[in-house]
Amino acid sequence: MNEIQHGSSDPIGAVDGHDVVSGKPIVPLGHHELRRADIDPKAAIRAERQVATMFSLSSLMIVSSIVAFIKVPNDTLVILPLFGPVNANHITVGSLLGLGIFLIGTGAIHWAKKLMPDVEVTEERHAFASSAEDKAAFGQAIRDGKAASGVGERKIIRRSLLGALALFPLPLVVFLRDLGPMPNKRLRETIWDKDIQILTDATYRPIRPEDIPIGGLVNALPANLLKIEEEDGNLNERGKASIILIRMAPADIVSQQGEGWDYQGILAYSKICTHVGCPISLYQQRTHHLLCPCHQSTFDLADSGNVVFGPAARRMPQLPITVNAQGYLVAASGFKEPIGPSFWERG
Numbered sequence: 001m002n003e004i005q006h007g008s009s010d011p012i013g014a015v016d017g018h019d020v021v022s023g024k025p026i027v028p029l030g031h032h033e034l035r036r037a038d039i040d041p042k043a044a045i046r047a048e049r050q051v052a053t054m055f056s057l058s059s060l061m062i063v064s065s066i067v068a069f070i071k072v073p074n075d076t077l078v079i080l081p082l083f084g085p086v087n088a089n090h091i092t093v094g095s096l097l098g099l100g101i102f103l104i105g106t107g108a109i110h111w112a113k114k115l116m117p118d119v120e121v122t123e124e125r126h127a128f129a130s131s132a133e134d135k136a137a138f139g140q141a142i143r144d145g146k147a148a149s150g151v152g153e154r155k156i157i158r159r160s161l162l163g164a165l166a167l168f169p170l171p172l173v174v175f176l177r178d179l180g181p182m183p184n185k186r187l188r189e190t191i192w193d194k195d196i197q198i199l200t201d202a203t204y205r206p207i208r209p210e211d212i213p214i215g216g217l218v219n220a221l222p223a224n225l226l227k228i229e230e231e232d233g234n235l236n237e238r239g240k241a242s243i244i245l246i247r248m249a250p251a252d253i254v255s256q257q258g259e260g261w262d263y264q265g266i267l268a269y270s271k272i273c274t275h276v277g278c279p280i281s282l283y284q285q286r287t288h289h290l291l292c293p294c295h296q297s298t299f300d301l302a303d304s305g306n307v308v309f310g311p312a313a314r315r316m317p318q319l320p321i322t323v324n325a326q327g328y329l330v331a332a333s334g335f336k337e338p339i340g341p342s343f344w345e346r347g
């Protein structure tokens with residue numbers, strides 16, 4: 001590659017009008033128009049300020065995107081021409097961040113076009129593998145380019161660019177907040193408690209032990225869920241409290257998570273897979289295995305809900321059950337361990 005630096009007698013990488021690598025004569029390029037900034041120091045200063053302004057504005061946009069992310073409500077819609085209703089938080093944060101990135105790009109282009117050395121380049125075809133001289137020339141060209149870009153001397157540009165680039169990853173860190181609040185105790189506990197009646201999850205009927213035949217499976221919920229859902233209007237508790245009841249011959253039960261947690265061979269387990277939380281009710285009566293359809297984790301419900309196959313790392317939590325005075329199935333207590341997927345605060 002030959003670079004012809006205007007104002008010098010020989011191009012970069014040439015000696016006596018010949019390319020230092022190939023030895024071929026350098027063909028002079030046509031007339032070259034110098035830029036304003038090349039001949040007028042005031043124009044160069046003006047361009048420098050314009051570049052610095054773009055980088056500084058970029059910093060402002062990036063910081064503003066963080067402020068908007070925190071301050072602009074994300075449950076409000078605004079109507080935009082052509083787009084229709086859009087989320088106010090998303091459009092504000094996206095626009096500010098996009099503008100911040102755009103300004104870094106335009107600042108860099110403006111810098112290159114107005115202030116960096118104005119050279120014309122010719123490139124001759126040659127073998128793909130670079131010779132040692134080519135590599136050395138390339139390294140030198142990089143160093144020359146760095147020196148010529150003025151990044152060392154143009155402090156205002158360098159600092160404003162470094163500021164913009166340093167701030168750029170910040171929104172990505174702040175946006176992690178959208179992963180949701182820390183779960184704290186909410187993932188540890190469900191609304192199951194002692195004497196909470198067990199209802200079928202489709203018809204909300206209480207269940208007697210004789211309603212479940214050996215080999216049968218019933219999807220179930222706690223009776224206190226309905227009132228909570230009426231008041232809260234969300235399904236969070238349902239997602240945690242869903243259970244399955246299965247019945248097997250008591251002699252088939254190898255082990256349980258607690259002494260006497262079944263009722264006459266009826267066992268209650270969480271329905272939420274301990275891998276990543278899919279609801280499960282694929283039960284094979286013959287093997288007593290519960291199979292998660294998402295990634296095929298398999299739990300042995302006759303043996304404490306232990307994992308026998310698949311990616312789940314924890315057994316399926318068991319809910320101790322009994323019957324109340326009316327003969328309906330109820331919880332004997334809440335779950336003794338957190339249900340669902342592992343989480344970092346689980347301990």
Ligand code: FES
Nearest residue numbers: 273275292295297
């Ligand atoms: S969610 Fe059940 S195996 Fe992945």
